[in-house]
Amino acid sequence: MDNTNDFVKDITNIEEDFAKWYTDIVLKAELADYTDTKGCISIRPYGYAIWENIQKYADNKFKETGIENIYFPVLIPESLLQKEKDHVEGFAPEVAWVTEAGEEKLDERLCIRPTSETIISTMYSKWLSSWRDLPFLYNQWCNVLRWEKETRPFLRSREFLWQEGHTIHETEEEAIDRTLKMLDIYAGIAENLLAIPVIKGIKTESEKFAGAVSTYTIESMMHDGRALQSATSHYFGQNFSKPFDIKFQDREGNQQYAYQTSWGLSTRLIGGLIMAHGDNRGLKLPPKVAPIQVIIVPIAQHKEGVLEKVYNLNEKLSSKYRVKVDDRDKYSPGYKFNYWEMKGVPIRIEIGPRDIENNECILVRRDNAEKITVKLEKIDKIIGETLEDIHNSMFNDCKKRMEEKTTIAYNIDEFKENMDTNQGFIKAMWCGKEECENKIRELTGAKSRCMPFNQEKISNKCVCCGEPAEKMVIWARQY
């Protein structure tokens, strides 16, 4: 039996070169691949199945709160993009332009949507007339394109898949409620589906979405202590409804502008999954999102009765869990163990002639390598409990790391030292000036991630300039 781990040999050590480790995992686990279209990836079946699980979960959560799906054009005329000043400044530099079509030059350039506020707002303006029509609670699942200079699979791809929700409301209060409700749903997706703890907070002015009144975010910490902005929810006030003329007759018969929100999560989350949970053996997938939750590896599969027993077990378990049998005769069990560990499957079941004799099997956990013998009549129940336990354990590991790599800084020297010795999140007070954010970034590479909802009164002085400060900010280097 071949027990050398060829896969691990091919994967860069996670502590040596995290960026290279990441790319190795993406390619080796067949999540995605580079394509001839520069900066764009193709998502392979194993990666796409993760996305489908995220979609299904999120879409259900959205619909439970009354959201309906919809679809708007991928191409947006340049004149529409121009209508909201901050928005065009933020997005115009990174869009792709269609200038020719059907063998003719176009009169007006069309951009491929980097996000859809502008085209959606024109339609909302058309569809809205009375307060009775409100709210519009719409979402679309689609592709978007942003012409990034440096790209990385999933994390920063020129094209990516996402959902973008766009709602309009009668009152400011209702719109802000919706913004925060979606943030809570996102936090639930990260924590309950992906086993990634997050910090909820509000972005500073310089980090908010182009055109928003305020941007809310969930921030998570990756293996190397860097932050990943995992999803955002924006409150627009009337910033778009005024230039796009989204008006309605209110209860008193007056014309009013609607209050608007938007919110999105993307295939970036798959990058987050990899970097939050992976290790030197490869990918480590949280059970609820894993395309395969249980891999069954037969031992001595040529011996009589082994494969029969294995197929039997597979059939029994498949009604409840996502199970697969690896009965490839080309590979040894040892090879298969390593292969499926690298692919991050939460539970492996080994079953051979002796196990069958004893009416049992071996169950191995991917997260902590724990190995137990289980009676076959109990396997169904044990798998359910173990998957639950793996989820909790993976969540707690991430949480522990986040706690260990979160420090406090009272001045810029401490800030620098913390960041250099224990890269992670830094809690520090901030005066509110953009120049302090810029200076911190120049000196340490860290940016403000958010002003967390859970504020702590660390001090009353800005970590950078020492002037009076009321806001605690979470700072980090970021993806």
Added chain:
Amino acid sequence: MDNTNDFVKDITNIEEDFAKWYTDIVLKAELADYTDTKGCISIRPYGYAIWENIQKYADNKFKETGIENIYFPVLIPESLLQKEKDHVEGFAPEVAWVTEAGEEKLDERLCIRPTSETIISTMYSKWLSSWRDLPFLYNQWCNVLRWEKETRPFLRSREFLWQEGHTIHETEEEAIDRTLKMLDIYAGIAENLLAIPVIKGIKTESEKFAGAVSTYTIESMMHDGRALQSATSHYFGQNFSKPFDIKFQDREGNQQYAYQTSWGLSTRLIGGLIMAHGDNRGLKLPPKVAPIQVIIVPIAQHKEGVLEKVYNLNEKLSSKYRVKVDDRDKYSPGYKFNYWEMKGVPIRIEIGPRDIENNECILVRRDNAEKITVKLEKIDKIIGETLEDIHNSMFNDCKKRMEEKTTIAYNIDEFKENMDTNQGFIKAMWCGKEECENKIRELTGAKSRCMPFNQEKISNKCVCCGEPAEKMVIWARQY
């Protein structure tokens, strides 16, 4: 109570101007709307919910046969599009080109995918090495763009949503099997989900997909007797695998080119639904795909106990059916009846104080306006049976129309007369020459839709030139 039917007044008569009737329905039933991006529509919640039901049904059917989902870039470099000669000739005239991005001119133009054979083939070439890797059974749900000159919502939109399946196989036989298997699945979707009967067949050379060895199709008949190509499945042989170098080591150790297929269905089907089933009262939706299957309209809803009873009934039915209560106090029951008929909801339930006293309700069918009184304890079961019956009845209506509007022609004069007096499908023999297809088209506006699998030996002479003919072709004017 207001019983005038405002909706019907606003909808053009179906016999007077079918094209205008169609557009009225699309807009009035809020399925889709025109946008500022010329030739592109936005799909509204009611239309998108239909698409989601089609997607869910189709995706399950695909996966049952081993298909996995995947995602490839929306942008394709011009050089890739050029690699297969017929393919580029067929598609290059109708693509949109990105020439500028991120404020720079691009070195090479990128087209927005009109279909993805080329970019997918480059990846298959990269991923394939041994016969053991085969087959690749992949599909993607995505948007595509074709720069049509004349557009119509759903039927011919510059951007549309679809799925495109792309498979590669070890042998020709296996690839052809897959092509036909997908055609069968498409026929099942049309008939069992959408209640639209179809004719399965193979396209003539001039009508096949650019780059295919052969194209299989399902053709359905619309209200006005025109044909709608509802989905297609293509066998490519090695037409793409050779230029794109999709090679593998076969069982004997030799290098072989793979055999390839592709197959797609699109949001066009929503146009088909409208035109196959609709009438002068509006949309008529087949129950399995209807976003709302049962609409409950309270009568005298201000009276004590009515709304309570209605909400109760709604809750009871919602676990099994897609049900909605229309409790808007702004509108009369008569208005609501017309509104939901126009929206095509298969079953309406009316319930008022007297019904409640008698422990019953009124059930009205959208398809035939039949009205029955049902005891409330039986309503659950009756709805299930009625939905089934509506599906069958709608299917049979379409089938009957297809039979009535299908004629036989032995010569071109008969052909013309049939087409002018009873626009529909014409069965006629064809010699196999493209010039006869062209001549028939010029004289009658009809094109060859397919050579149906069910061949009938009508005569042995071509309907156009009178020369020997072995193939019976279905001809029609088309959407």
